[in-house]
Amino acid sequence: MTKTNSEALITNGIRTDQRQITDLRNIEIEVGLLDKANGSAYLIWGKNKILAAVYGPREVHPRHLAKPDRAFIRCRYHMAPFSTDERKHPAPSRREVELSKVIRMALEPAILTDLFPRTGIDIFIEVLQSDGGTRCASITAAAVALADAGIPLRDLVVGCAAGKIEGQIVLDLNDVEDQKGDADVPIAIMPRTGAISLLQMDGLLTQDEFRQALDLAIQGCMTVYDIQKEALTKKYIQLEITPPASDTPEEPVTSDTPDAPDTLDTLKESSKNEEEVSE
Numbered sequence: 001m002t003k004t005n006s007e008a009l010i011t012n013g014i015r016t017d018q019r020q021i022t023d024l025r026n027i028e029i030e031v032g033l034l035d036k037a038n039g040s041a042y043l044i045w046g047k048n049k050i051l052a053a054v055y056g057p058r059e060v061h062p063r064h065l066a067k068p069d070r071a072f073i074r075c076r077y078h079m080a081p082f083s084t085d086e087r088k089h090p091a092p093s094r095r096e097v098e099l100s101k102v103i104r105m106a107l108e109p110a111i112l113t114d115l116f117p118r119t120g121i122d123i124f125i126e127v128l129q130s131d132g133g134t135r136c137a138s139i140t141a142a143a144v145a146l147a148d149a150g151i152p153l154r155d156l157v158v159g160c161a162a163g164k165i166e167g168q169i170v171l172d173l174n175d176v177e178d179q180k181g182d183a184d185v186p187i188a189i190m191p192r193t194g195a196i197s198l199l200q201m202d203g204l205l206t207q208d209e210f211r212q213a214l215d216l217a218i219q220g221c222m223t224v225y226d227i228q229k230e231a232l233t234k235k236y237i238q239l240e241i242t243p244p245a246s247d248t249p250e251e252p253v254t255s256d257t258p259d260a261p262d263t264l265d266t267l268k269e270s271s272k273n274e275e276e277v278s279e
């Protein structure tokens with residue numbers, strides 16, 4: 001990293017990336033950009049760039065992994081070799097294996113797995129560029145990709161961290177703050193119920209500081225939740241209201257054409273039909 005140990009992380013309440021202590025980094029989410037996956041999302045969170053793709057529910061291979069009463073969830077978190085300052089070995093590290101499990105466990109409570117016995121849902125997360133907080137960003141992106149795949153969810157899952165640097169509780173640590181700070185508390189929640197599906201802590205905090213960090217991380221999650229919903233709404237509301245192009249011939253309406261698509265799946269289907277018509 002470019003910072004030296006003597007450089008301050010907070011000067012007059014402003015952090016090294018010009019944020020105030022309770023500011024999130026800039027976040028953008030694009031939904032459904034991959035054609036081959038059933039659902040996908042691309043998330044830019046500060047300098048983090050993360051792609052999430054979801055397949056399923058589909059047949060499980062190897063078959064012995066299938067669960068008789070629910071879908072089997074598999075998750076792979078992977079950092080691209082070019083995602084870090086020094087080239088990262090492409091093989092999965094212990095950290096990536098652990099994060100794959102942690103992210104799966106954070107997402108699983110939201111998925112109605114019992115609706116799809118003997119099937120599998122695969123979640124692939126590729127970190128294209130990393131700058132601290134990739135587990136929270138990955139959970140956030142993967143939840144949107146699951147929704148885009150039309151998989152029934154109790155709620156979206158949203159991740160965000162708070163921590164302590166130079167004695168102050170701050171929101172959403174970047175890589176330098178994570179490395180040089182005193183503590184990091186990444187969490188994931190299902191905002192509708194407030195259920196926490198990930199809670200980790202690195203470093204030392206007093207009970208009061210922990211409570212403050214947790215409250216701040218929850219606030220951060222609620223802001224990110226709005227961005228998730230906005231990204232999904234942008235894609236699916238646009239599909240719903242886009243009128244057919246006036247210069248294309250009208251497609252004969254078949255008996256199974258839905259009058260009022262009301263699920264993500266049917267919306268996606270009708271969008272595909274529209275695309276085919278305009279080609």
Ligand code: ADP
Nearest residue numbers: 084085086088130131132133134135136175178
């Ligand atoms: P998180 O990304 O969830 O904060 P960590 O605390 O383990 O997870 O990692 C913090 C940051 O350290 C990552 O976001 C990334 O920028 C950097 N990092 C992680 N692994 C490596 C690695 N193998 N090489 C270089 N940087 C790494």
